[in-house]
Amino acid sequence: MGSPVIEVKQLHTSFMTDDGEIPVVSGIDFHVNPGEVLGIVGESGCGKSVTSLSVMGLVPSPNGRVKGEILFKGENLASASEKRMRQIRGNEIAMIFQEPMTSLNPVFTIGEQLTESLRIHRKWNKKQAMARAVEMLKLVGLPRAEELVKEYPHQLSGGMRQRVMIAMAMICDPTLLIADEPTTALDVTIQAQILELMKKLNKETDTAIMMITHDLGVVAEMCERIVVMYAGKIVEEGDVKTIFQNPKHPYTVGLIQSVPDMREKKERLYSIPGNVPKPGSIQQGCHFAPRCAHAMAQCLEETPALKSFDNGQQVRCWLYEDGKGAAANDTAIG
Amino acid sequence: MTQPLVKVENLKKHFPIKGGLLGKQVGAVKAVDGVSFFINKGETLGLVGESGCGKSTTGRMLLRLLEPSDGKIYFEGQDITELSTGEMRKMRREMQMVFQDPFASLNPRHTVEKILEEPLIVHGVKDKAERKRRVKELLEVVGLNSWHAKRYPHQFSGGQRQRIGIARALAVNPKLIIADEPVSALDVSIQSQVLNLLQDLQKEFDLTYLFIAHDLGVVRHISDRVGVMYLGNIVELADSEELYDEPMHPYTQALLSAVPIPDVEHKKDRVILQGDVPSPSNPPKGCPFHTRCPQAFDTCATVKPVLQEAKPGHYVACHLYE
Ligand SMILES: Nc1ncnc2c1ncn2[C@@H]1O[C@H](COP(=O)(O)OP(=O)(O)OP(=O)(O)O)[C@@H](O)[C@H]1O
Ligand SMILES: Nc1ncnc2c1ncn2[C@@H]1O[C@H](COP(=O)(O)OP(=O)(O)OP(=O)(O)O)[C@@H](O)[C@H]1O
Ligand SMILES: [Mg+2]
Ligand SMILES: [Mg+2]
Numbered sequence: 001m002g003s004p005v006i007e008v009k010q011l012h013t014s015f016m017t018d019d020g021e022i023p024v025v026s027g028i029d030f031h032v033n034p035g036e037v038l039g040i041v042g043e044s045g046c047g048k049s050v051t052s053l054s055v056m057g058l059v060p061s062p063n064g065r066v067k068g069e070i071l072f073k074g075e076n077l078a079s080a081s082e083k084r085m086r087q088i089r090g091n092e093i094a095m096i097f098q099e100p101m102t103s104l105n106p107v108f109t110i111g112e113q114l115t116e117s118l119r120i121h122r123k124w125n126k127k128q129a130m131a132r133a134v135e136m137l138k139l140v141g142l143p144r145a146e147e148l149v150k151e152y153p154h155q156l157s158g159g160m161r162q163r164v165m166i167a168m169a170m171i172c173d174p175t176l177l178i179a180d181e182p183t184t185a186l187d188v189t190i191q192a193q194i195l196e197l198m199k200k201l202n203k204e205t206d207t208a209i210m211m212i213t214h215d216l217g218v219v220a221e222m223c224e225r226i227v228v229m230y231a232g233k234i235v236e237e238g239d240v241k242t243i244f245q246n247p248k249h250p251y252t253v254g255l256i257q258s259v260p261d262m263r264e265k266k267e268r269l270y271s272i273p274g275n276v277p278k279p280g281s282i283q284q285g286c287h288f289a290p291r292c293a294h295a296m297a298q299c300l301e302e303t304p305a306l307k308s309f310d311n312g313q314q315v316r317c318w319l320y321e322d323g324k325g326a327a328a329n330d331t332a333i334g
Numbered sequence: 335m336t337q338p339l340v341k342v343e344n345l346k347k348h349f350p351i352k353g354g355l356l357g358k359q360v361g362a363v364k365a366v367d368g369v370s371f372f373i374n375k376g377e378t379l380g381l382v383g384e385s386g387c388g389k390s391t392t393g394r395m396l397l398r399l400l401e402p403s404d405g406k407i408y409f410e411g412q413d414i415t416e417l418s419t420g421e422m423r424k425m426r427r428e429m430q431m432v433f434q435d436p437f438a439s440l441n442p443r444h445t446v447e448k449i450l451e452e453p454l455i456v457h458g459v460k461d462k463a464e465r466k467r468r469v470k471e472l473l474e475v476v477g478l479n480s481w482h483a484k485r486y487p488h489q490f491s492g493g494q495r496q497r498i499g500i501a502r503a504l505a506v507n508p509k510l511i512i513a514d515e516p517v518s519a520l521d522v523s524i525q526s527q528v529l530n531l532l533q534d535l536q537k538e539f540d541l542t543y544l545f546i547a548h549d550l551g552v553v554r555h556i557s558d559r560v561g562v563m564y565l566g567n568i569v570e571l572a573d574s575e576e577l578y579d580e581p582m583h584p585y586t587q588a589l590l591s592a593v594p595i596p597d598v599e600h601k602k603d604r605v606i607l608q609g610d611v612p613s614p615s616n617p618p619k620g621c622p623f624h625t626r627c628p629q630a631f632d633t634c635a636t637v638k639p640v641l642q643e644a645k646p647g648h649y650v651a652c653h654l655y656e
Contacts, residue, residue, distance in 0.1 A: 220597055221594045259522055
């Protein structure tokens with residue numbers, strides 16, 4: 001398997017606001033192995049996008065602060081210069097953003113945008129690069145590739161633009177692809193096309209993928225391993241099968257049970273009471289404790305550490321410190 | 335058979351496309367192109383389909399927030415397309431709408447109390463104390479507290495704001511609620527709270543819902559029957575169990591097979607459709623789906639199939655079943 005493509009250690013990202021410094025990502029650790037698809041799930045505002053921006057060195061300054069280590073093939077990107085980051089971005093690490101329209105430049109043609117990284121990073125000439133761009137557009141299933149390279153983003157539908165984004169991200173054969181909700185804005189039949197394509201590219205080029213999404217269906221379909229985030233922390237991690245079939249953290253259990261399953265009708269959905277806390281509003285204890293049916297006095301006072309199990313599953317919950325918590329699974333089905 | 339609460343016949347909405355120097359009409363967006371369905375009292379009819387297929391336009395026409403270009407809408411047997419504006423305003427007491435974006439649909443400068451009082455004033459509740467009492471009651475019904483009344487929308491979370499939107503719709507004791515993507519903007523854990531609330535309210539007040547959404551899991555969960563739309567047409571309509579277990583229309587089959595299932599053991603036989611949804615300003619001749627249909631044959635490109643009852647209660651518009 002070799003060493004991880006990327007290894008993030010104790011990442012802390014915070015923002016300076018009028019209310020002071022707000023921690024958004026509070027000490028997370030994860031890694032992605034070569035050729036692996038890692039899913040990062042969690043509710044809106046839990047810090048998924050900020051995590052990916054931190055890895056890419058794109059956290060807006062001067063308000064954003066990033067601490068910790070981001071080891072990409074052994075090199076710590078957290079202390080890399082902006083010049084070095086520019087060499088890596090779009091070349092060795094590529095990113096697909098959620099909203100394709102905002103990340104394509106309206107005044108350049110599709111071809112100009114697709115070839116930019118090849119010409120800058122690989123110093124290819126225009127003709128070579130254009131030929132590769134056409135080839136990539138065909139690979140992502142776009143018709144009329146030769147004409148499309150001469151067109152502008154507004155002439156394309158949302159699904160087509162998202163495929164262009166994927167072509168652009170994959171054109172330099174990145175070692176790591178960060179996909180932040182790559183299909184959330186798309187219809188299901190188009191989403192199915194795009195996911196199929198990403199799977200194919202992952203298999204064929206062995207690109208490692210960090211897949212950020214809130215859709216558990218997408219995760220079940222695409223990922224080998226999952227990291228579950230809640231309010232800036234990782235609460236659970238494991239291979240996809242374990243997490244779906246034997247989730248341990250009460251948040252993960254609740255999350256999985258909240259999703260209506262299209263295949264069968266449940267009388268009533270499980271719902272986690274309460275709301276996601278505002279970043280920085282929980283000063284001590286487990287971030288999920290205020291919504292947790294199993295919360296004990298200890299949970300409100302001390303932050304639990306990530307505990308590892310033999311099967312590689314990791315969970316951050318006091319219930320599992322001394323074995324008394326095996327029950328979380330059954331009783332959350334309230 | 336008792337009379338349905340709502341009955342829609344051949345409903346159409348064509349938005350004109352203006353062009354040229356004189357702003358003459360040069361074409362039309364056929365947003366809704368002849369849909370027919372009914373909703374029984376106390377049931378939930380789900381409406382699904384991909385972006386732009388005409389779900390919201392259909393919902394808005396039922397309330398005549400948009401004027402239909404053609405077709406009839408009967409509410410308790412009465413043709414409401416014939417009503418004058420004044421008569422229609424009274425009628426809206428019976429039919430209310432819950433919108434997708436709970437934030438955009440609530441006036442940010444008004445307190446929750448004011449937001450909830452407004453429909454009461456419009457519908458003639460003159461006594462101030464009576465209104466206050468009703469606001470308090472409504473907040474409790476949707477699981478908020480009376481002290482929330484003095485707050486502004488931005489002080490609430492997304493799920494709470496959607497509860498306020500629901501409370502506002504309930505204020506005048508409607509019979510029909512048209513919910514247009516009411517949980518699409520919410521996180522799953524909050525989404526299930528709102529879905530449960532809608533179900534509880536339906537039981538308690540014998541409400542009838544038209545539930546519009548693109549999430550097929552959500553629609554199955556909440557609906558008794560489901561209609562599938564494609565390019566301004568209903569292509570299939572059946573009991574929800576039946577539709578999900580035995581879809582007949584090739585589009586419904588592709589749509590259902592495209593949904594990622596949150597279960598790692600699930601084996602799928604996926605129909606991946608080619609190409610994009612055609613534009614409703616230039617819909618294909620014949621069957622609107624034939625350009626992407628894996629089973630299309632000659633007739634499909636020329637003759638538009640009509641919605642027919644293929645099995646009892648199961649309607650489909652497809653030449654394969656004629
Ligand atoms: N530039 C910024 N300044 C201040 N706060 C920010 C900034 N960017 C993000 N945040 C805050 O950080 C938190 C995490 O945001 P992030 O975008 O990572 O969430 P997410 O998990 O990606 O959510 P979603 O699923 O909605 O995309 C949010 O509360 C957000 O408001
Ligand atoms: N006021 C309008 N003028 C012109 N075209 C319109 C107008 N309103 C809607 N349309 C068009 O009508 C079609 C149907 O729109 P509608 O909003 O009903 O779709 P929808 O099924 O609700 O989609 P979504 O899932 O994206 O909400 C779309 O092509 C839309 O662009
Ligand atoms: Mg995000
Ligand atoms: Mg809509």
